[in-house]
Amino acid sequence: MSKPLLSVEGLVKHFRLDPRGLFERSPILRAVDGIDFDVMPGETLGLVGESGCGKSTTARLVLRLIEPTAGSVRLNDVDVLACSKRELLTLRREMQIVFQDPLSSLNPRMSVGNSIAEPLRFHHIGDKVERFERARQFLEVVGLSTNYYDRLPHEFSGGQNQRVAIARALILQPKLLILDEPVSALDVSIRAQVLRLLIDLQSEFGLTYIFISHDLSVVKRVCNRTAVLYLGKIVEIAESEGLYREPLHPYAQALIRAIPEANPDGPRADSLAGIEGDVPSPVNPPKGCRFHTRCPHRMPICSEQEPPLKDMGDGHHVACFLH
Amino acid sequence: MTEPVLRVRNLKTHFKLRTGTLKAVDGLSFELHAGRVLCIVGESGSGKSVTAQSIMRLIEPPGMIVEGEITFGHQDLLSMTERQMEGLRGNQIGMIFQDPMTSLNPVFTIGEQIIETIITHRGMKRGEARERAIELMRLVGIPEPEGRLVDYPHQFSGGMRQRVLIAIAIACEPDILIADEPTTALDVTIQAQILRLLADIQKKLGSAMILITHDLGVVSAMADDVLVMYSGRMVEYGDVKTVFRNPRHPYTMGLLNSIIRLEDSKDSELRSISGLPPIPIDPPPGCAFRDRCDKAIVLCGEQDPPAIPTKTGSTAVCHVVGAEEAGAEVQS
Numbered sequence: 336m337s338k339p340l341l342s343v344e345g346l347v348k349h350f351r352l353d354p355r356g357l358f359e360r361s362p363i364l365r366a367v368d369g370i371d372f373d374v375m376p377g378e379t380l381g382l383v384g385e386s387g388c389g390k391s392t393t394a395r396l397v398l399r400l401i402e403p404t405a406g407s408v409r410l411n412d413v414d415v416l417a418c419s420k421r422e423l424l425t426l427r428r429e430m431q432i433v434f435q436d437p438l439s440s441l442n443p444r445m446s447v448g449n450s451i452a453e454p455l456r457f458h459h460i461g462d463k464v465e466r467f468e469r470a471r472q473f474l475e476v477v478g479l480s481t482n483y484y485d486r487l488p489h490e491f492s493g494g495q496n497q498r499v500a501i502a503r504a505l506i507l508q509p510k511l512l513i514l515d516e517p518v519s520a521l522d523v524s525i526r527a528q529v530l531r532l533l534i535d536l537q538s539e540f541g542l543t544y545i546f547i548s549h550d551l552s553v554v555k556r557v558c559n560r561t562a563v564l565y566l567g568k569i570v571e572i573a574e575s576e577g578l579y580r581e582p583l584h585p586y587a588q589a590l591i592r593a594i595p596e597a598n599p600d601g602p603r604a605d606s607l608a609g610i611e612g613d614v615p616s617p618v619n620p621p622k623g624c625r626f627h628t629r630c631p632h633r634m635p636i637c638s639e640q641e642p643p644l645k646d647m648g649d650g651h652h653v654a655c656f657l658h
Numbered sequence: 659m660t661e662p663v664l665r666v667r668n669l670k671t672h673f674k675l676r677t678g679t680l681k682a683v684d685g686l687s688f689e690l691h692a693g694r695v696l697c698i699v700g701e702s703g704s705g706k707s708v709t710a711q712s713i714m715r716l717i718e719p720p721g722m723i724v725e726g727e728i729t730f731g732h733q734d735l736l737s738m739t740e741r742q743m744e745g746l747r748g749n750q751i752g753m754i755f756q757d758p759m760t761s762l763n764p765v766f767t768i769g770e771q772i773i774e775t776i777i778t779h780r781g782m783k784r785g786e787a788r789e790r791a792i793e794l795m796r797l798v799g800i801p802e803p804e805g806r807l808v809d810y811p812h813q814f815s816g817g818m819r820q821r822v823l824i825a826i827a828i829a830c831e832p833d834i835l836i837a838d839e840p841t842t843a844l845d846v847t848i849q850a851q852i853l854r855l856l857a858d859i860q861k862k863l864g865s866a867m868i869l870i871t872h873d874l875g876v877v878s879a880m881a882d883d884v885l886v887m888y889s890g891r892m893v894e895y896g897d898v899k900t901v902f903r904n905p906r907h908p909y910t911m912g913l914l915n916s917i918i919r920l921e922d923s924k925d926s927e928l929r930s931i932s933g934l935p936p937i938p939i940d941p942p943p944g945c946a947f948r949d950r951c952d953k954a955i956v957l958c959g960e961q962d963p964p965a966i967p968t969k970t971g972s973t974a975v976c977h978v979v980g981a982e983e984a985g986a987e988v989q990s
Contacts, residue, residue, distance in 0.1 A: 385845035385846065385847065385848075386845055492934050494934070522701035522702055522872070522935075523701065523872065523874070523913060523916050523917060524701060524912060524913060524916045524930055524931040524935075525930060525931075525934070526916065526918070526930070527916050527918065527928040527929055527930035528930040528932075530918075530928055531928045531930070534928070549845065549846065550918075551846075551920065552917075552918045552919055552920045552922070553918050555920060555922070556918050556922055556924065556926075556928070557924075575924070576923075576924070579920060589847055590846060590847060591920065593846045593847045593849070593850035594846055594875060594920060595849075595850070595853065595873070595875035595876050595878060595879040596875055596878060596879075596919065596920070597873075597874035597875045597877065597878045597902065597914065597917050597919070598878055598902070598919075599878065599898065599899040599902035599903045600899075601875075601878050601879070602879065603857070603879055603880075604853040604854050604856065604857035604879040604880050605854055605857050605858065607850045607853060607854055607879055608850070609847055609850035609851050609854060610847050611851070613815045613817055613818065613848065614815075614845070
């Protein structure tokens with residue numbers, strides 16, 4: 336068995352919010368509250384969950400764009416959290432991120448070609464001519480014509496700008512690419528084009544992906560393994576096929592069954608399986624299992640103790656007292 | 659078939675821009691029948707939201723309804739005064755928008771906003787209106803409605819805010835409910851709750867509903883009829899089961915094929931429609947989809963395609979379908 340490229344252990348991020356009153360203690364938002372996972376070289380790990388589950392915070396913690404409250408992140412056995420500022424800069428060449436909205440991550444006044452070349456300049460790689468050539472090459476890598484070098488982001492469609500953002504993330508030839516909702520802002524007919532590109536690039540450059548999305552169908556299609564998050568915790572993690580065929584955690588089951596299918600014989604709205612209630616606030620998450628307030632199978636123990644992530648065999652782990 | 663509650667004929671809503679005329683909606687016709695749910699589906703820029711805003715007469719300059727008829731019952735909406743329209747909006751036609759935070763006023767309590775709608779349109783006394791507001795909040799599944807009347811919008815979750823908007827929209831038991839991407843901003847488990855609620859309310863009130871969405875899964879769960887839009891025009895229309903089982907327009911087929919489904923295996927083909935949708939600024943004649951269409955024939959670039967009634971009962975606006983239905987060999 337090969338060694339993981341990325342190893343995350345006991346990762347915690349608490350945000351201290353402003354106190355509401357003069358004499359009140361500042362409330363703590365538990366965005367990520369103790370999660371562990373490994374990512375193997377060349378694989379795609381999906382992180383799914385609804386808003387506020389901590390999936391995007393996890394991405395930022397792994398890259399150390401924000402400082403964790405506790406835990407460890409190791410990339411190729413290098414302790415990301417123990418790095419000095421300078422070491423971190425070098426390390427960032429190995430791991431890059433692509434965000435959901437390319438327009439807000441690209442400089443609107445910089446040509447897309449220069450945007451792609453920017454990371455090279457920042458890391459003092461090559462001279463001006465080399466950087467220009469390299470950026471042209473990466474325009475082609477993501478399926479855009481080199482003639483587009485001087486275009487500005489507003490002249491491009493959402494899908495084309497996302498290709499530019501991908502080219503910029505890849506130009507340093509990272510090992511790990513974090514994709515944070517990379518196709519969520521794109522139209523259905525365009526989405527598959529970008530996903531296909533990502534899959535092709537992965538085999539071409541031997542990339543490892545962490546793929547974050549709220550869209551379970553997309554995650555299942557592109558990820559080898561999937562972790563389901565709820566209120567800052569992993570409730571289930573498994574091979575994607577197995578997880579979607581037979582989800583074990585009641586939340587994972589609800590999440591999968593709540594998706595309306597584009598199928599003339601699929602369920603109508605009145606028979607869409609759903610779970611009641613809202614996601615509780617991460618400021619005061621429920622005691623015990625965080626899902627117990629909405630769980631159809633809750634037992635007395637669920638509100639008292641936190642269920643540990645239990646190994647069910649074949650790498651399938653679930654945090655639920657039912658199992 | 660009964661008299662339709664709403665009839666839209668050759669609607670054209672154009673926006674005069676410096677670069678030309680953006681024909682956001684360009685010659686759209688459809689009918690809406692009582693008790694039925696019509697889903698208008700399309701991608702960004704297809705004109706689906708502008709259609710809803712046109713029906714509500716909420717188009718603002720540089721936009722303008724330049725042509726067409728919108729008939730509600732026996733009333734011609736396009737010749738009504740703004741005052742008459744105000745009496746209609748929120749009363750006989752209820753609206754639900756995508757982002758409940760921007761449709762609710764942040765400085766008034768939820769109770770005041772529901773009660774105000776009831777007083778304005780129904781002329782009820784405040785006490786009566788308050789009772790009705792509580793009843794409505796209970797109906798849309800807001801727990802402890804008496805206590806929550808005094809809360810402000812920011813104290814509600816996204817899903818709960820959408821329930822409040824639904825309560826306001828149905829306060830006057832409208833004949834038509836127009837919902838524009840009502841669940842797009844919500845998480846999937848909450849979306850399932852809201853879709854169930856909308857379907858339930860629509861059945862209880864027996865009103866007609868226009869639901870605008872980009873999500874074909876939502877269409878499948880909600881629609882009786884579906885209207886597919888592309889670049890400001892209708893490309894296909896029909897009973898949802900017919901259109902989904904047997905799509906005829908190449909765009910509808912492409913769209914249905916592009917969906918990534920949960921049952922897809924990891925090595926199934928990822929299909930998409932090549933190219934990009936055109937921006938309909940001073941569009942040339944012919945079918946707007948022709949450049950992305952793998953069935954396009956010469957005629958598609960020359961003449962606007964006609965609406966072809968198909969054998970299965972749907973309508974496809976397409977030259978190629980026209981030839982296929984006529985039994986001719988089509989050469990692309």
